[in-house]
Amino acid sequence: MTPSLHATVYGKVQGVYFRAWVFDQAKSLGLTGWVRNLREGAVEILAQGPDEALAALKERLPQGSPLSRVESVDARLTDHDKTYTEFEIRG
Template sequence: MTDHLTPSLHATISGKVQGVYFRAWVYDQAASLGLVGWVRNLADGKVEVLAQGTPEALAAFKERLPQGSPLSRVDTVAAAMIEYDNAYTAFAIRS
């Protein structure tokens, strides 16, 4: 059996993105686009996202990330398409 790699969008978002409902906002954006994967806070104050879905949905998601939640302030979004070794079936907020 060969390992299956799933095209995925991996992003790290910096700015005022913790404690401002940013992860919940990312979850809502992902759900509205039919994406699966996860979002989590990082110890350095950034937020990390891994999303999987159609190329069109991933492109739309990437365009939305700089907007952020109403209370957040997004300074930078470092995003790249990667081949990830796990395929998800839902989108989750991780702690």
């Protein structure tokens, strides 16, 4: 099991470079995992790495990309059964 941050971000977060912004934040913090759009207009994130880096990403999510408008963030620390070796943007 790998310590992970699982988050869903709601608001104006699709079509505003939010996934690319999350990718940049995760890479700068040395995190692995993925970010993807959800059908209902939210964005889902699974990030893995040191506790301090996961906490930093969690703190940054409400800020969002310059064009986004984050309304709420549902984020929790969890243990994930799969370990990722890089951070990627998914569809």
